Amino acid sequence: MIRSAALDALPVRECLPALVSALEDRGAAVLCAPPGTGKTTLVPLVLAGLVGGGPERRVLVAEPRRIAARAAARRMAWLLGEQPGASVGFTVRGERVVGPSTRVEVVTTGVLLQRLQRDQEQAGVDVVVLDECHERHLDADTAAAFLLDVRAALRPELRLVAASATTDAAGWARLLGGADGVPAPVVEAAGVSYPVETVWAPPARPVRPPHGMLVDPAQLAHVASVVRRALAERSGDVLCFLPGVGELARVAGQLGGVDAEVLQVHGRAPAAVQDAALTPAAHRRVILATAVAESSLTVPGVRVVVDSGLAREPRVDHARGLGALATVRASRAAGRQRAGRAGREAPGTVYRCWAEAEDARLASFPSPEIRTADLAAFALQAACWGDPDATGLALLDPPPAGAMAAAREVLSVVGAVGPAGRPVPRGLRMARLGLHPRLARALLDGTEALGARRAAELVALLSEEPPREYGDDLAGAWRAARHGGDAYAGRWRAEVRRLERAVSSGGATGGGGRNPAPAASEERGPGRGPGGGAATDDSAAGLVAALAFPERVARAKGGGGFLMASGTGAETGEGSGLRSAPWLAVAVADRAPHSASARVRLAAVIDEDTALAAAAHLRSGGEEVHWEDGDLVARRVTRLGAVELASRPLRDPDPALVRAALLDGLRTEGLGLLRWSADAQGLRARLGFLHRTLGGAWPDVADDAALLERADEWLEPELSRARRRADLARIDAGQALNRLLPWAGGEAARLDELAPERIEVPSGSRIRVDYAAEQPVLAVKLQELFGLAETPRVAGVPVLVHLLSPAGRPAAVTADLASFWQGGYRAVRAELRGRYPKHPWPEDPATAEPTRHTNARLRR
Known part of the structure; x- marks a missing residue:
């Protein structure tokens, strides 16, 4: 039975006629609706004709997060008096709840991209709603660009809605506008949020700013103290925003003894915990949440928000190979979204854990992910769409040229694209796996060597980093996940099933079924290793990690230290079983502030043959002539990236390389490597004086760099005959400097007269x-x-x-x-x-x- 009273109470209903009219006239619209107005729940139901009496349509709602997609579908089903899977369903990675009568399906933007790649036309879908587009997630921006292509070329009748509470409405209107250049209509809904009082609660003493993934423990202790203060000063549930899962756990540990239930809500949390946070409770709660709770549905019972002021944004970490997350100050737009959670159901309070004077210095909006993230997955999506450079895609922000070049290099290495950047069949298959291209390569190539089950198990471990208590040995973490009963192990098994089905079906997967088939037996026979023998857990783990991260295969250099092929140093922890390994495939590493080397968090032991096979594209050999430790070194070297595999002295090195190396030595150690008699030093000083005083043809000889720029003029032929440091010491610098005198104009003859x-x-x-x-x-x-x-x-x-x-x-x-x-x-x-x-x-x-x-x- 439809809950008409709840539907009628949603403020967005007042602007629905304007939205429907805009879609009928233009086929696209931007919907700006504050939190709590019903844009996520009522709008799709009306557009599908499930309420309000409109024509029947099939509506696809794209959400940036799984928790939001599941919650939105359940809320809409509740409003209709149904269970999910009837008129309203959802599909997220690993879970699909839909039925034959489903007319509104909520999906994640990642699932939407997979569907568009398999079927650009999307026949049967009448309306697509891109919700929370203000967050500027890369998948959402990409999906919008693809859908605009579909409207322009295949389905002009397909309707698009970009919906958000705080967004660049004018920019989205221009993007969704027609070929005539007229922007799409912007429809605004009035909000009914209750007033929210702001309490500024900065730390009493300065705290260190975030660096990478590191947050000052003093900052987290302060946040916990503010939560306790909020519990004492205000009534209702408390929603506390923190940047990541680790911070949730640390703050939860500091809230022991509070008179409230403490929940931790994040994208990896079990479905039961996510559902509990979105369900009214009779007892008081403290809900510690990441950005997943910033938007979408109301968290019932919340009257107080404690905002740490921190967020996580993607960054490209070339040392790790995949995009990394960095802790940053949250934007003012995010702060408004978070504060709004306190005023959804009644007047509320937000405690902001920073000074009011700092607020004006915060960024207005979060950085678009396309500007900061690793673009390898995006580049593969664009290539499979038919636009390898992404120059023809309608995007609010174009991808940075450098990041796209790096992404195309990754795609070439993993065998996803050909020389022209167009996807090969292997690349098309990789794009459908729902994985980063590096992990897709590990799954496909690992399956050939180990079998689908074992490769899927290891790739699932790499796609979501296991808990620290699993240890730093990937093979050991694999065994722990197999026998684990915690939430991570449950998610890992679900992902293993998805990946095994995906690779077995050629990559065509839609996100899992309602009742997945039972997992294959863990006792099945092992796959074959790269050498043809049976692969042990250790060798299998090493192979898959090396396939995913070939730049991070690392050779030991003693004392628990390693050198990765990327050139980055890596160190294992004291007591780690990895310290004695001759080679490692590093899966996870982080670098502490001001540290020269990365700390290995997860790695697998490998041998040299596995390293060479996985990182074959990094293998090189040739003559290396360079200045090292104060003298010229000439060798024939075989390398795996920065790792030296073998070398032998060169008896007759290339003279051009020798000359370049000697010049490098002179730049490094200075022209003092030459023989400077008192007369030579005097001549240099006299010429320097004439250059300062008269300029003109008198050369600049005071600066080593200036002299080395003219090495061809004054150090030849002596430099070409030199082969080592001792030869440089025999060059008479004064005699050589005479070549720089201005002989051509006759001024040189006046040297003794002028100076x-x-x-x-x-x-x-x-x-x-x-x-x-x-x-x-x-x-x-x-x-x-x-x-x-x-x-x-x-x-x-x-x-x-x-x-x-x-x-x-x-x-x-x-x-x-x-x-x-x-x-x-x-x-x-x-x-x-x-x-x-x-x-x-x-x-x-x-x-x-x-x-x-x-x-x-x-x-x-």
């Missing part, structure tokens, strides 16, 4: 000029300059005269001798003539005879 090496002073001595400083320096004994009225100049620049005592110690510095004789000399004379009585100290130095000698010598 003389020595200057003759009145005593007759020829004193060396030091050009190393910004201003040339002439260091000379004071008595040798008697009678010299003007300061000597070089290239028009007065030298800086360092006047020395008879013992050669600095007595005065001047660039104006005339002024010194008139003033400064008297003070120097008064100070030094008693100390050096044998030397002349005339009262008038301007008329005195210059000398290098004492008074006694002068009298003789």
Whole structure:
């Protein structure tokens, strides 16, 4: 029996005539409806003609998460007075509840993509509703682009609705607009959310910002304390938002003894726990949830929201091979969504675990996943759709060129596409498995070596990381999952059944049946290993992990450390059974802040043959000539990525490689590797002075980098004849520098005139000029300059005269001798003539005879 009162109470009903009219006129519309208005539940029922008396249609509703899809279908079935599987059903990965009379089917966006790849026309579907499109999940954006292609080329009568509470309505309207360029209509529904009071609850002391997957324990302890505060200050259930499953568990552990039931709700939670959170309860509850609870259906009984202010977003982690998640500050849009949970049924309160002043600095919206995620799966979807570059897809944000290039490289490695980027039959099969292309490769190739059952079991372990208590050995985790009775083991078995059916049917799978066939016996005979013998659990686990992550096959380098083929170091934990392995296939690793190496979280022992077979595309060999540990090294090397497999010395290396390596050594250690005599150093300083002073044709020789850029001009042919560090030390740098003098214009002939090496002073001595400083320096004994009225100049620049005592110690510095004789000399004379009585100290130095000698010598 239809629950008319509940349907009539949903505010979205007021805008339904406008939405139906927009779809009839334009075939597409954007529906903006605040949380709690019924956009997820009433709208599909009306469009299907199940309520309101409209024409019968088949409606497909796409949700970004499994929990939302199951909950939306159950809520709609409840409103109709039915059970799921009658008029309303749902399909998520591993579970399908539909019947012959189903007219509204709720699916995840991933399932929708699979269906579009198998059947672009989607005959029989009249309307597709893309719910929660503001979250900008990659699957949802891709599905929207594919559906727009279907409308344009095959099914112009197919109706599309983009629905969300907070979104870029104008952008979606442009995207869904027709060929005439007119945007699709935007239909807005008024909200009825109750007022929500905001309580700012920042930590008393600063906490470290999130880094990667790491959250400061002090931040989680603070969130737990705010939950306790909320329980004491407010009534009703408390919904607390945290970034991930690990944080849910840690905060739950700190809430022991609270007078409420503590539930942990996330995408991996058992269906019973998810259902319990969405079912009214007689007792008080604390619901710890990830972003799965931000949107879609109301969580009954919630009057208080505690928002940690943290979220998880995808990032590309090249060291791991698959996209990773990073903890970030949640956007203001996410904050509004979360706060709205408190005002769905009555006035509520949101406790925000940050300062009010920080709020304005938060991002307005979450980053579109297409900008930050690993795009290998998207690239395969686009290639199978017929647009390998994704340039023809209608997307709100185009995929970054660099990320797409990396994704296409992955597809080539796993054998999904041909040279032109078009999918080969194997790639089409991989696209239908519902896996990342790396894992699809492991499933297909692993099935050939091990059999479908064992390959499916291992790939299921890799597709959802097992709990830490399963250990870091993939083979051991495999055994634990086989015999485990926890929630993870249950999900793992369901995924194994799905994958085994998928690979056995050629990849054509729709998400599982209502009553899946029982699993094949775990006692079936083992598959054959890559060498033809029976594969043990350990060797099978290693093979599948290496097939999935060939860049992370790693060879031991001692002390529990490994080097992955990607070039990243990896370390196993103390006491790990993996520490003594010669080779590992690393399945899961993370890198702590400021750490040079990644910590291995899950890996399998392999041998070198397995590493070579799985990562054959990374194998290379050739001459390697480079500068290492202070000298030139020339070898013929065989490598697996960054891992050196074998090497032997090269007797006659390529001269071009040798020259390049020697130049690298000079860049690394400096031109001091050459022989720099005093004359050579002086010449470099003189040329540097002329370059600073006159510029023009005088070369820049002060900077090593500038000189090395012109190595062809001044270091040849000596550099071409060199073969090692000792040969560089025999190169006369001064003789080589002469090649850079401006001979062509004739200026070189004026070198001694413009920057003389020595200057003759009145005593007759020829004193060396030091050009190393910004201003040339002439260091000379004071008595040798008697009678010299003007300061000597070089290239028009007065030298800086360092006047020395008879013992050669600095007595005065001047660039104006005339002024010194008139003033400064008297003070120097008064100070030094008693100390050096044998030397002349005339009262008038301007008329005195210059000398290098004492008074006694002068009298003789």
